[in-house]
Amino acid sequence: MSKGEVLLLDSWVSPFCMRVKIALNEKGVKYEHREEDLFGGKSEVLLISNPIHKKVPVLLHNGKPLSKYVIIVGYIDETWASPPLLPSCAYGRAKARFWADFIDKTLYDAGTRIWRTDGEAREAATRDFIEILKQLEEALGDKNYFGGDGDAFGFVDIIAIGVASWFHAYEKFGGFEVADHRPKLSGWLKRCKQRESVRKVLPDPEKVYEFLVILKKMQGPGPGT
Amino acid sequence: MSKGEVLLLDSWVSPFCMRVKIALNEKGVKYEHREEDLFGGKSEVLLISNPIHKKVPVLLHNGKPLSKYVIIVGYIDETWASPPLLPSCAYGRAKARFWADFIDKTLYDAGTRIWRTDGEAREAATRDFIEILKQLEEALGDKNYFGGDGDAFGFVDIIAIGVASWFHAYEKFGGFEVADHRPKLSGWLKRCKQRESVRKVLPDPEKVYEFLVILKKMQGPGPGT
Numbered sequence: 001m002s003k004g005e006v007l008l009l010d011s012w013v014s015p016f017c018m019r020v021k022i023a024l025n026e027k028g029v030k031y032e033h034r035e036e037d038l039f040g041g042k043s044e045v046l047l048i049s050n051p052i053h054k055k056v057p058v059l060l061h062n063g064k065p066l067s068k069y070v071i072i073v074g075y076i077d078e079t080w081a082s083p084p085l086l087p088s089c090a091y092g093r094a095k096a097r098f099w100a101d102f103i104d105k106t107l108y109d110a111g112t113r114i115w116r117t118d119g120e121a122r123e124a125a126t127r128d129f130i131e132i133l134k135q136l137e138e139a140l141g142d143k144n145y146f147g148g149d150g151d152a153f154g155f156v157d158i159i160a161i162g163v164a165s166w167f168h169a170y171e172k173f174g175g176f177e178v179a180d181h182r183p184k185l186s187g188w189l190k191r192c193k194q195r196e197s198v199r200k201v202l203p204d205p206e207k208v209y210e211f212l213v214i215l216k217k218m219q220g221p222g223p224g225t
Numbered sequence: 226m227s228k229g230e231v232l233l234l235d236s237w238v239s240p241f242c243m244r245v246k247i248a249l250n251e252k253g254v255k256y257e258h259r260e261e262d263l264f265g266g267k268s269e270v271l272l273i274s275n276p277i278h279k280k281v282p283v284l285l286h287n288g289k290p291l292s293k294y295v296i297i298v299g300y301i302d303e304t305w306a307s308p309p310l311l312p313s314c315a316y317g318r319a320k321a322r323f324w325a326d327f328i329d330k331t332l333y334d335a336g337t338r339i340w341r342t343d344g345e346a347r348e349a350a351t352r353d354f355i356e357i358l359k360q361l362e363e364a365l366g367d368k369n370y371f372g373g374d375g376d377a378f379g380f381v382d383i384i385a386i387g388v389a390s391w392f393h394a395y396e397k398f399g400g401f402e403v404a405d406h407r408p409k410l411s412g413w414l415k416r417c418k419q420r421e422s423v424r425k426v427l428p429d430p431e432k433v434y435e436f437l438v439i440l441k442k443m444q445g446p447g448p449g450t
Contacts, residue, residue: 052327061316066319067323068322068323068326071322071323071326072319074319075315075316075318078315078318090303091291093299093300094291094296094300097293097299098291098292098293
């Protein structure tokens, strides 16, 4: 399914980059990815390709740069048609985009508060996080995947896996287990991890935790701590 | 161009609602809009239609609810094909979505800091705002509109007008004139205001200012003040 050269400016630990890689894998697109040293100095190609935000992921398709993961994943879905990641009807697409936005705004934010804060702020963040997962479980219902069309793996799953790759770290910081509170969502995550497109991309959860421990030390106490 | 019943849960002063109304007007879609009393209590239909965020705009198309303005405008573009608001090629669409996101994240945020803060914080916000407008002017280049395809009025224009409807208020709070700093952007805004789709929607700028004066009193000092 070649449509020219695909290069991803990447970071192994970034949920946003994981989403792009899973989308490319699902489509069977061959791509090169180049790890950016986000602390030691960003590459010139990153600074030129994304001059406004200077952040990964950046996808270069035949040299043309794209940034912002949600835009990149949409572009991948439109450029490589099969299998579709977004539903085929406009209303289904709108709903999928709604849940992607919800996951990104609320779940990721609550997760960040879990690892960045301590004490009461962290306890509050953990409660928020589990409550948000409840809303997601309700959206999942009895389906295998958020979809895509019907029960198929799709756009919302890809967005959710990005955050879920950090669940283990959230659990260790917050002292809880997602599976104890949200067994359905835990089942969904296990199913996702069995897909080759996902398995190839997700990093060792323990390494994510160690990365966040270091990042927390570098950044100092988080908001509300 | 009827495809059934279209009802917008609306607020006259909301830039997000304006975007939806301009998109509907551009497409020639007949719609009803119902003003929500955002301070005095939200309607039951709003709470039922958007249970997670409880915010306008909500578009009900044949009774099916959609929320989040950027998703709604995308849905409108996919559902009523002509004239297209987003470019016809995937890369063009990705670029348009990038600028829409940029406008929403940076310009609106800087604008909010102008009216919500005072003193040095407001001066800093005003400088940021004018700097962001510079980046937007560069994106506009010598075109009449951000587009859309080529030089046509489109998605990015609609997103930008939403914020621009508050420019007069920002100017009064911040003690500056957009036209003095960014004449090209000022010209773009004049062109947009000549379109019927826009003129019908934009509120009296002085009323927006008065609304923000009241809102500021209600909310107290803003962040960084």
